[in-house]
Amino acid sequence: MQGFSRRFSVVAGFALLLVILAVNAFILRREIGVQVGDEARVTQSRLVLFETEQTESLLKDAETGQRGFLYTGDPNYLAPYRSAAAQIDPHIDNLARLTADNPRQQERIAQLRDLTHRKLSELARTILLFQSGELDQARGLVVSNLGKSYMDDIRRIIVQMEQEENSLEADRTAAYQKSQRNTIAAVYLASCLAAFGLVLLASYILRETRLRERHARERERHAQEIAAREEWFRVTLNGIGDAVIATDQHGKVTFLNPVAEAMTGANLVGARGKDIRDVFPIFHEFTHQPAENPVDKVLELGCVVGLANHTVLMTGDGTLIPIEDSAAPIRNDAQQLIGVVLVFRNATKERKAQEILRKTEKLASAARIAASIAHEVNNPLAAATNLVYIAKHAPETHPVVAHYLAQAEQELARVAHITQQTLGFYRESVTPGPIELPRLIESVLTIHANKLKSKEITVETDFGQCPPVNGLAGELKQVISNLVSNAADAVEKNGNIVLRLRCKDGAEDGKVQVTVEDDGPGIAAEYADLIFEPFFTTKKDVGIGLGLWVTKEIVERHGGRITIGPGIARNGSVGASFSINMPLGADALNGSTKNTPVSMETDSFTNGVSAANPSNS
Numbered sequence: 001m002q003g004f005s006r007r008f009s010v011v012a013g014f015a016l017l018l019v020i021l022a023v024n025a026f027i028l029r030r031e032i033g034v035q036v037g038d039e040a041r042v043t044q045s046r047l048v049l050f051e052t053e054q055t056e057s058l059l060k061d062a063e064t065g066q067r068g069f070l071y072t073g074d075p076n077y078l079a080p081y082r083s084a085a086a087q088i089d090p091h092i093d094n095l096a097r098l099t100a101d102n103p104r105q106q107e108r109i110a111q112l113r114d115l116t117h118r119k120l121s122e123l124a125r126t127i128l129l130f131q132s133g134e135l136d137q138a139r140g141l142v143v144s145n146l147g148k149s150y151m152d153d154i155r156r157i158i159v160q161m162e163q164e165e166n167s168l169e170a171d172r173t174a175a176y177q178k179s180q181r182n183t184i185a186a187v188y189l190a191s192c193l194a195a196f197g198l199v200l201l202a203s204y205i206l207r208e209t210r211l212r213e214r215h216a217r218e219r220e221r222h223a224q225e226i227a228a229r230e231e232w233f234r235v236t237l238n239g240i241g242d243a244v245i246a247t248d249q250h251g252k253v254t255f256l257n258p259v260a261e262a263m264t265g266a267n268l269v270g271a272r273g274k275d276i277r278d279v280f281p282i283f284h285e286f287t288h289q290p291a292e293n294p295v296d297k298v299l300e301l302g303c304v305v306g307l308a309n310h311t312v313l314m315t316g317d318g319t320l321i322p323i324e325d326s327a328a329p330i331r332n333d334a335q336q337l338i339g340v341v342l343v344f345r346n347a348t349k350e351r352k353a354q355e356i357l358r359k360t361e362k363l364a365s366a367a368r369i370a371a372s373i374a375h376e377v378n379n380p381l382a383a384a385t386n387l388v389y390i391a392k393h394a395p396e397t398h399p400v401v402a403h404y405l406a407q408a409e410q411e412l413a414r415v416a417h418i419t420q421q422t423l424g425f426y427r428e429s430v431t432p433g434p435i436e437l438p439r440l441i442e443s444v445l446t447i448h449a450n451k452l453k454s455k456e457i458t459v460e461t462d463f464g465q466c467p468p469v470n471g472l473a474g475e476l477k478q479v480i481s482n483l484v485s486n487a488a489d490a491v492e493k494n495g496n497i498v499l500r501l502r503c504k505d506g507a508e509d510g511k512v513q514v515t516v517e518d519d520g521p522g523i524a525a526e527y528a529d530l531i532f533e534p535f536f537t538t539k540k541d542v543g544i545g546l547g548l549w550v551t552k553e554i555v556e557r558h559g560g561r562i563t564i565g566p567g568i569a570r571n572g573s574v575g576a577s578f579s580i581n582m583p584l585g586a587d588a589l590n591g592s593t594k595n596t597p598v599s600m601e602t603d604s605f606t607n608g609v610s611a612a613n614p615s616n617s
Contacts, residue, residue: 031182038176045169058084066123119150245342265316285310294327304328322347434468444480466503475554482547483516490520510584517577519568
């Protein structure tokens with residue numbers, strides 16, 4: 001009986017246990033279902049909060065990209081704007097899907113969608129105005145309250161949505177926690193089943209571990225994205241051609257790009273934390289008094305400012321270089337001024353170009369004066385020539401006197417030719433026409449006769465038979481004059497210059513080649529790529545470095561090409577040669593027969609006296 005009672009007790013106990021387990025299983029199953037549902041709703045609320053945060057963050061990114069582009073003009077700043085504009089609608093769609101069971105949230109989402117579209121349209125409009133050059137309108141739209149009003153409304157709606165979702169999340173979290181407590185109580189009721197408890201505990205631990213690992217991966221990915229974004233901005237600022245210095249709100253340096261380091265002589269490590277005046281010392285170009293630093297003015301006024309005229313920067317070695325710059329405020333999302341960005345560049349070339357322009361204007365004035373003088377000299381020169389002619393042919397004139405009068409007549413003719421050439425340079429026609437190159441070359445040699453005579457330079461001309469070329473006589477005369485003048489400067493005393501003219505015919509077109517050779521020192525290999533650059537010159541006492549640049553421009557305007565090569569090799573020098581290849585005029589190509597270069601008499605220009613070419617005499 002006692003055994004039966006014990007067995008019954010055991011069976012009853014097991015039965016009770018089974019009943020308890022069954023009830024516990026039912027309760028556990030029910031609580032687990034409630035728990036899963038509550039967890040899903042909590043997750044839904046968290047996803048809604050996440051999507052609202054992402055939508056607001058994307059709008060901030062778009063606004064930041066727009067501001068960066070307006071401040072710097074760098075199209076790279078538009079990347080965040082374009083990325084944000086493309087992602088906002090999908091995030092709002094996600095919000096609408098997640099809150100489909102909430103009419104109040106659906107109404108707010110409709111308002112949010114409309115406001116974000118308006119905000120993006122306002123940003124796009126300012127960017128379009130800036131790109132089209134309407135800077136004042138773009139900045140006016142930025143400083144207006146329109147964009148701020150949109151953002152304030154958007155933030156208000158997002159705050160309302162977040163408040164409701166936070167409230168729902170709290171209720172759902174409480175329900176979830178309650179179901180979780182019931183589950184734990186059910187597990188405690190079945191404490192005799194330790195294995196089940198251990199399994200449940202292990203399951204819970206594993207689930208929490210997975211959540212922590214996922215959160216850790218998300219944090220690591222977010223940190224990597226931030227690091228990549230910072231690296232992208234650093235590489236961008238380091239890659240631009242202008243110098244960039246950034247400071248904090250106290251005027252302390254926080255960043256220099258390599259161009260700024262090169263111009264100031266400071267490096268980022270040594271300059272970080274220093275006052276901007278120590279890293280960026282600027283002075284007035286003429287008084288050398290310290291100039292007002294634009295960073296101080298930006299910190300005071302809170303707007304974009306530029307440097308005063310005639311400002312120079314003292315580099316690390318004490319050299320003063322002219323600069324042009326602008327400084328702009330750096331603001332955070334709350335529009336608080338947190339620093340200044342200073343962008344500047346070396347203005348030496350611009351200043352030099354301005355100086356060359358002033359010199360060119362002076363040369364133009366001198367040309368007008370020379371033309372006026374030549375015009376006034378013409379009348380008395382003609383009278384003197386007539387008088388010499390009459391005296392020379394008078395019957396009573398002694399032969400010796402007539403000889404001297406003949407020489408005087410030649411010199412007067414030479415002076416008359418020079419005055420006519422001077423007037424021709426000043427009043428050259430701008431209408432293209434046929435040009436006889438041999439005659440044009442001879443006129444250039446006459447102009448440079450004194451220079452060639454003073455150095456006792458021998459000039460040889462070798463003209464092949466070529467039809468005229470079509471172009472502007474004044475410009476082509478300037479081309480030949482520049483090359484002859486350079487050759488005369490390059491050769492030593494008693495040097496040699498050779499001018500050749502050749503005609504080259506092809507199946508479809510014809511070309512003429514003019515070559516100017518000398519026996520000077522030649523052109524160094526390191527100068528070959530620079531010889532036609534503006535302001536480049538190897539002359540120490542004369543020239544401003546524009547002659548060959550102008551020559552190349554004129555030749556190319558006439559459809560031609562100019563090349564360089566070795567010239568006359570004599571006494572250890574390689575010399576230099578400049579060859580001009582130009583198309584023949586249309587009339588010459590269509591109206592003449594095929595021209596074959598023929599041997600002409602080689603003219604000499606020794607001691608500054610030119611022998612006339614037979615074809616042009």
